[in-house]
Amino acid sequence: xxxxxxxxxxxxxxxxxxxxxxxxxxxxxxxxxxxxxxxxxxxxxxxxxxxxxxxxxxxxxxxxxxxxxxxxxxxxxxxxxxxx
Amino acid sequence: xxxxxxxxxxxxxxxxxxxxxxxxxxxxxxxxxxxxxxxxxxxxxxxxxxxxxxxxxxxxxxxxxxxxxxxxxxxxxxxxxxxxxxxxxxxxxxxxxxxxxxxxxxxxxxxxxxxxxxxxxxxxxxxxxxxxxxxxxxxxxxxxxxxxxxxxxxxxxxxxxxxxxxxxxxxxxxxxxxxxxxxxxxxxxxxxxxxxxxxxxxxxxxxxxxxxxxxxxxxxxxxxxxxxxxxxxxxxxxxxxxxxxxxxxxxxxxxxxxxxxxxxxxx
Numbered sequence: 292x293x294x295x296x297x298x299x300x301x302x303x304x305x306x307x308x309x310x311x312x313x314x315x316x317x318x319x320x321x322x323x324x325x326x327x328x329x330x331x332x333x334x335x336x337x338x339x340x341x342x343x344x345x346x347x348x349x350x351x352x353x354x355x356x357x358x359x360x361x362x363x364x365x366x367x368x369x370x371x372x373x374x375x
Numbered sequence: 376x377x378x379x380x381x382x383x384x385x386x387x388x389x390x391x392x393x394x395x396x397x398x399x400x401x402x403x404x405x406x407x408x409x410x411x412x413x414x415x416x417x418x419x420x421x422x423x424x425x426x427x428x429x430x431x432x433x434x435x436x437x438x439x440x441x442x443x444x445x446x447x448x449x450x451x452x453x454x455x456x457x458x459x460x461x462x463x464x465x466x467x468x469x470x471x472x473x474x475x476x477x478x479x480x481x482x483x484x485x486x487x488x489x490x491x492x493x494x495x496x497x498x499x500x501x502x503x504x505x506x507x508x509x510x511x512x513x514x515x516x517x518x519x520x521x522x523x524x525x526x527x528x529x530x531x532x533x534x535x536x537x538x539x540x541x542x543x544x545x546x547x548x549x550x551x552x553x554x555x556x557x558x559x560x561x562x563x564x565x566x567x568x569x570x571x572x573x574x575x576x577x578x579x580x581x582x583x584x585x586x587x588x589x590x591x592x593x594x595x596x597x598x599x600x601x602x603x604x605x606x607x608x609x610x611x612x613x614x615x616x617x618x619x620x621x622x623x624x625x626x627x628x629x630x631x632x633x634x635x636x637x638x639x640x641x642x
Binding site: 292293294295296298299300301302303304305306307308309311313 | 540545627
């Protein structure tokens, strides 16, 4: 599993789950950890351990296929990738 | 180059204080410094674009009646991107050894997603910008951070990584907030009216093309970066950057959709 999976997906989904009181934001932190892990440790620390369900029991339908006639990939605007 | 005034002028303080001087930057060859100054100046422009994208997504989340926690995270992300632009501009100035102009903000164009109605398009913008782009961005920045030894670069990349993680959470939180069942009754106060299984299925059907389009953009941008990277200055060799993107899709994005209960068709 990717080392960021819990920090991004699990805790992110927990923020949106009904009944969760966590905000998903960590205001301050400090750590001397390894590159790439210290910031995440800070974020984890702000999340309650009982953050709640994440919707994994959802069974979405499969019969709605909107917009399949749109050419794939040709309508991605500037905002799709803006981080580099 | 005196960085302290630029640091004092940031629109929001970073989580940790930034160094006001970086001897590792001073020690670089002039042509490498100029190259990195151009790269970070371009990133400053891109970060302002990301802020514009998040600002648009915020208004769309309001239109969807999104969960207040999602609104709060997304609104903060829009502000974060301004801070990122300032931090990238700071790095550009540090590498250039001179004060450069901040790029001019502009409103970015969001994908049209022909065939989607306004509601679905809004969901797709959240998914494309946050679940896919920002999740890949977090993994990319993490890979860059492993090659960041220059103190100022490392401090700024650490700040970026922490923020990218939160920006990616916007989308996953939003999807998790959409109830898995059928739409709620008319008059329901927020998302449930427009949510439920049909929305999840409609979004899922678009995910493969969103991923493909997004990854293509990342590959294009990485192709413009130094092939051998810039050791110590947060740019790994190009194959490593590309691998970080591929791994993010395989180990974060696709499992992420499964985690929040979206049945994404095979790519």
